[in-house]
Amino acid sequence: MPRKAEIRVAPTATDALLDDLARLDGLFELRLQRGVVVVPRADLVTVVLQNRALQDLMRILDRHRLGEEGGVSVVTSEPDSVVETGDPARVDRDSNEGSxxxxxxxxxxxxxxxxxxxxxxxxxxxxxxxxxxxxxxxxxxxxxxxxxxxxxxxxxxxxxxxxxxxxxxxxxxxxxxxxxxxxxxxxxxxxxxxxxxxxxxxxxxxxxxxxxxxxxxxxxxxxxxxxxxxxxxxxxxxxxxxxxxxxxxxxxxxxxxxxxxxxxxxxxxxxxxxxxxxxxxxxxxxxxxxxxxxxxxxxxxxxxxxxxxxx
Structure with a gap:
């Protein structure tokens, strides 16, 4: 089942994170909302991707200091359904391992x-x-x-x-x-x-x-x-x-x-x-x-x- 990840990132580090995320294999959607996080002040990057790409995402976030002071934070969830253009097997044949x-x-x-x-x-x-x-x-x-x-x-x-x-x-x-x-x-x-x-x-x-x-x-x-x-x-x-x-x-x-x-x-x-x-x-x-x-x-x-x- 595909995953959704909401990533909070400092504005000065947003562009570098976006460059890495854009190269993810299995990406459905990459969205940026600048300045929408009020406490603490941060940008919000939303990613929808195949579950099989979840571990690649987590390794990218590790490189951007996931969980560290001044680094990125993330909230993951599972959409109830995802209807995508292209090959339907990307959704219904996806993996199911968690992080x-x-x-x-x-x-x-x-x-x-x-x-x-x-x-x-x-x-x-x-x-x-x-x-x-x-x-x-x-x-x-x-x-x-x-x-x-x-x-x-x-x-x-x-x-x-x-x-x-x-x-x-x-x-x-x-x-x-x-x-x-x-x-x-x-x-x-x-x-x-x-x-x-x-x-x-x-x-x-x-x-x-x-x-x-x-x-x-x-x-x-x-x-x-x-x-x-x-x-x-x-x-x-x-x-x-x-x-x-x-x-x-x-x-x-x-x-x-x-x-x-x-x-x-x-x-x-x-x-x-x-x-x-x-x-x-x-x-x-x-x-x-x-x-x-x-x-x-x-x-x-x-x-x-x-x-x-x-x-």
Whole structure:
């Protein structure tokens, strides 16, 4: 899908930028509005181009000091539709990869550990704990789907590969979110015990597969590792192609949320060995997400981006 980029540039640097942009392959439109930016005083250059030319555009902007004091800034977006003269394949056969900055913006939107996100992870921990305790797997899956627990791990590998310090924020947010998740599941387990229920042995529900699921979330073996690796690969590719709405499906393939919940629940139940097994499974999935996504980002960097993140 074609892209639109609005570039803010100092008036003294506008002509040099226009010369570089005019040579872009895949350019649909290049527009200049002098002096229209009020704060700070600047010219506005608007570019509509093929998505496959987006990385060339970003490298040009890097040369014009993108994100630096006195340099250029940019806002990218996707038009709802583009009807161009000439070859229609330039539009309908275009690529779909985003820039480093767009990937980071997606991750930031879905995973910054602010108050609302932390409350959401508390809800996910309670749902997962209740689903496990009551042997109702669909409730546990609901907790996995609503948990914003995949993106912060992805931010670590993206920052490391793309040459940005955002990986540090990924580490902080990952630890913060999963500590809250485990604590909320543990608190839910304590509440169940206070009500006279055993949070890890609620009897047979209508899912006869409860025990195998419990074992899957607390066991590290080839089937679990291969499933998590495939889910991590899918998640990284969804970020690369800006399809973040599908990453909820990735969480079902990963054991991140239930294993972290079981760490807290097993401690409440007085089973430190089982808690350690769940922690090992969680660490395994985190390592797989980091390794597989880093490999995908490294491949994208070598194949397409060939630049550092400037956000």
């Amino acid at each position: 480093w900055e767009e990937m980071e913006a997606i991750i930031s939107k879905d995973s910054n550990a602010g108050p609302n996100t932390l409350l959401l992870i508390v809800a996910a921990g309670v749902l997962t704990a209740v689903g496990i305790a009551m042997n109702e797997i669909h409730i546990a899956i609901g907790g996995m789907l609503v948990a914003p627990a995949f993106m912060p791990i992805m931010r670590i590998s993206l920052g490391l590969v793309a040459g940005s310090a955002v990986w540090r924020r990924g580490v902080v947010d990952t630890l913060k979110l999963y500590l809250v998740l485990a604590a909320s599941a543990a608190a839910c387990a304590l509440a169940m015990r206070g009500a006279g229920l055993d949070p890890l042995d609620a009897g047979a529900g209508y899912y006869a597969v409860a025990k195998p699921f419990f074992q899957y979330w607390t066991t590290t073996n080839w089937s679990g590792v291969s499933t998590s690796a495939a889910a991590a690969l899918a998640g990284a590719l969804l970020i690369v192609t800006k399809r973040s709405t599908f990453t909820s499906g990735v969480m079902i393939g990963l054991a991140l949320v239930p294993s972290a919940s079981l760490v807290g629940m097993e401690l409440v139940a007085g089973n430190p060995e089982a808690s350690a097994r769940a922690a090992l499974r969680w660490l395994t999935d985190v390592a797989l997400v980091l390794a597989v996504s880093a490999a995908v980002f490294a491949w994208e960097r070598r194949r397409l981006h060939r630049r550092d993140m400037r956000m």
